[in-house]
Amino acid sequence: MQILKDEIRNKILDVAENLFYQNGFRDTTTRSIAKAVGISVSNLYLYYENKEAIFYGVTDGFFEYFINGFKTFVNHDDKSNGMNIDISHVFQRIIKVDQKKFIIIADKSQGTKYEGFKEQIINILSNHMLSQVNKEFVEDELIIYILAKNFMEGIIEIAKNYKDDRWLEKSIGTLVSYHINGMKHLM
Amino acid sequence: MQILKDEIRNKILDVAENLFYQNGFRDTTTRSIAKAVGISVSNLYLYYENKEAIFYGVTDGFFEYFINGFKTFVNHDDKSNGMNIDISHVFQRIIKVDQKKFIIIADKSQGTKYEGFKEQIINILSNHMLSQVNKEFVEDELIIYILAKNFMEGIIEIAKNYKDDRWLEKSIGTLVSYHINGMKHLM
């Protein structure tokens, strides 16, 4: 009673996604993937070239989506205020498409070509915020970086708890306005 | 001779602290510790039972301190507003006493008994915030949890960048008021 290839191929991605999500790329073993799928380790290699390929199988399509969505924000936003409603939409869309993949790429990718990605996003956010802020109130740019990181991690955490679209919308809305309010006295 | 032993015992903790801080418990090898101390790997085991014991050697004292400091806040604070000046002091003290240990326990402890620690702190913070907030505005308690986590991660990030007390005070101040301002429209 052999299971169909696509079934397994997808099950591998499914299982791997969960394991990468829980333990990150580095601490997820081929063994644990194989065990969770219910196949031998060597069988894994019929479906994917190596552990990294499984990771990219999980993330690649989503990564393009992420980048495109984020570019929209970066380009459109330069003239308006740094952390406005737009970014709310951007992240909403990204998370709706796939919360776990978002988290994996942003936070569990050490050892893959995506490590360093979260940092880049934070830097972009940080630069945006910096351009909105009154330099007199902020003697140290580091605090802005920290707040940008803070915001990004809020987004990630929301992604981790995402269940339905209404909740997501409201939560990101709350997070964004929370941060905008937070920023006001720095402006 | 007993002095010599203590010297090594402490150097191990010193070195291990730095390595745990940089790479986390899981990615720190006994070999790297021994090498940095300048002793043999096997000698490590005369001082500590195993890698985990070294971790606890580094963190345990600090952990009590943390808990006590935090309890003070928890107990004193029930009647006042959730995230007020007091917590600012609590974390300042904790970070001043030992930023690295704080980060290690909170963020680098995967694989040890402390791996759920950060979560617990966030839960406590979350409960506090929840008691301060207007339930009508916050239909979902989860968002409060997320903001609590957000705050905690801000603290951790500040700890990572801590250099001098003035900066620390100002940064935590900024973070706290940022979050208080953020929370205001939820109250």
Place this chain on the structure above:
Amino acid sequence: MQILKDEIRNKILDVAENLFYQNGFRDTTTRSIAKAVGISVSNLYLYYENKEAIFYGVTDGFFEYFINGFKTFVNHDDKSNGMNIDISHVFQRIIKVDQKKFIIIADKSQGTKYEGFKEQIINILSNHMLSQVNKEFVEDELIIYILAKNFMEGIIEIAKNYKDDRWLEKSIGTLVSYHINGMKHLM
């Protein structure tokens, strides 16, 4: 339908011959054979019991031919001079019939029952040469063995570069007369 089978059966041998020739038995994978044939690896096993059987499919017929041709030389030659024109013909014929198989058996058979084959041929050549040589000049029989091996490897190398019959004839001729001239002062 039987025809189809034979077509594949032969294509396997064809492909395997080239791969064994290039990489040797040990470093030729069943996967590479199947891929080059354009069939599945498992299908290979319907035609041949295992990788070794494929090797023998490629070599066995030729091996008989080789042995027979060589025996002719061995038997006819006992009364004349050890390395004369006859052996030139023998190897010419063998290489013309199949240079690759000759090389495979002689030089690429580690891991198969033929792995000692080259050695045997060299021993036969060596014994022949020994019977032609002036024992006073050659105190050590080993040097004769080495020269025999040397000659055999010359033949193998010529086989590796074989393109057309004229070249082959001339090259073996050169090699043989080179070795005969070389031997003259040992006689």
Place this chain on the structure above:
Amino acid sequence: MQILKDEIRNKILDVAENLFYQNGFRDTTTRSIAKAVGISVSNLYLYYENKEAIFYGVTDGFFEYFINGFKTFVNHDDKSNGMNIDISHVFQRIIKVDQKKFIIIADKSQGTKYEGFKEQIINILSNHMLSQVNKEFVEDELIIYILAKNFMEGIIEIAKNYKDDRWLEKSIGTLVSYHINGMKHLM
């Protein structure tokens, strides 16, 4: 009853030398080395960084020696006849220093940085021979290459059978004069 480190370190090289000599680098497994030494595979890695490092442990010193000796020949020999008494001395010295290492580098090094080395030596020899030969007699340079390879393999074979210096001297002498006599009618 622990064996001294140096004893094992050397035993590893000893054992590995024999295995590399018999099976080549690629077909020698860490397992087989460990088993022959009588230790665990992981223990191997206390002494050498990896399999390749063991190979270089066996060969490196000798490689320098080889190159130096051979350069002497190449430089000194340009004005005299290609395969003369000098080369006899060069190879004698090289083989006396270490026959097996010579063979390993020249013939068993696939997968290491020395693969391709034998080819280079043969090319140098071939070019030398080519400059000595009457082009009218040799329409195809390939045959010269083959004879150079032939000579090199003669040297290797002598190396394989080397026992004492007198024998070596005589054998190389025989091989060289054999080849010089062989070449004479090509000149």
Place this chain on the structure above:
DNA sequence: AATGAATGAGGCTTCATTCAT
């Protein structure tokens, strides 16, 4: 007859831990 799927054995390497001196 054909093949996609599966796997155990084995290859190289690292790591935490233990042992003998």
Place this chain on the structure above:
DNA sequence: GATGAATGAAGCCTCATTCAT
């Protein structure tokens, strides 16, 4: 105390071979 030496378990990956359809 101290340490060089040793090792089993585990990690990633490949290969020849077998099985179910």
